[in-house]
Amino acid sequence: DIQMTQSPSTLSASIGERVTITCRASQSISSWLAWYQQKPGKAPKLLIQRASNLESGVSSRFSGSGSGTEFTLTISSLQPDDIGTYYCHEYDSNLWTFGQGTKVEIK
Amino acid sequence: EVRLLESGGGLEQPGGSLRLSCEASGFTFSTYDMTWVRQAPGKGLEEVSVISGRDGWVNYADSVKGRFTISRDDSKNTLYLQMISLRVEDTAVYYCAGRRGHGYAMDVWGQGTAVTVSS
Numbered sequence: 564d565i566q567m568t569q570s571p572s573t574l575s576a577s578i579g580e581r582v583t584i585t586c587r588a589s590q591s592i593s594s595w596l597a598w599y600q601q602k603p604g605k606a607p608k609l610l611i612q613r614a615s616n617l618e619s620g621v622s623s624r625f626s627g628s629g630s631g632t633e634f635t636l637t638i639s640s641l642q643p644d645d646i647g648t649y650y651c652h653e654y655d656s657n658l659w660t661f662g663q664g665t666k667v668e669i670k
Numbered sequence: 671e672v673r674l675l676e677s678g679g680g681l682e683q684p685g686g687s688l689r690l691s692c693e694a695s696g697f698t699f700s701t702y703d704m705t706w707v708r709q710a711p712g713k714g715l716e717e718v719s720v721i722s723g724r725d726g727w728v729n730y731a732d733s734v735k736g737r738f739t740i741s742r743d744d745s746k747n748t749l750y751l752q753m754i755s756l757r758v759e760d761t762a763v764y765y766c767a768g769r770r771g772h773g774y775a776m777d778v779w780g781q782g783t784a785v786t787v788s789s
Binding site: 595597599601605606607608609612613618650652654657658659660661662663664 | 707729731769775780
């Protein structure tokens with residue numbers, strides 16, 4: 564089974580600050596990597612798929628990069644609406660795996 | 671409007687059974703790979719089971735293999751999850767989600783249905 568490891572588990576940053584979340588896969592997943600944002604009590608929302616393809620309607624503050632086993636999600640300028648938990652997700656294997664999540668808070 | 675609506679959650683005793691349903695609308699359900707993802711209280715996301723739209727291929731997480739059965743009725747645009755021999759650790763919000771096929775991530779999600787297993 565593919566394991567996905569996210570870091571950090573919690574992130575506290577100021578409004579306007581650049582934020583980066585890292586996700587590592589236990590084996591190569593090419594670019595089959597998505598990023599989701601989840602707010603409390605809500606379903607996850609797809610932000611990015613294929614490692615770097617921004618979903619329609621998602622703010623351009625969000626960007627993704629990486630391939631193989633190392634991936635990053637960057638928020639260029641943190642805004643209040645960006646608070647929530649972010650999950651990376653591989654969809655290369657037969658049963659897809661999520662990272663453990665990164666909770667983003669405003670400092 | 672693209673929509674997934676789950677139902678069937680509730681309180682069940684350990685060893686009991688529940689059947690979750692997920693009704694789809696606003697997209698071509700039969701062509702979508704569909705999955706159930708659960709989230710235990712205060713925890714992360716775990717994919718429980720997947721069924722492909724192309725050929726009905728299914729897969730399960732080891733934690734539910736032999737106890738949960740995923741199925742779909744494309745004539746009713748509905749996804750199901752039959753859960754038997756429920757355990758306390760199955761307590762979670764269960765989301766159905768879908769993707770348009772290989773190479774795509776899950777871009778359609780329901781609002782979730784809560785399952786509580788407790789005596």
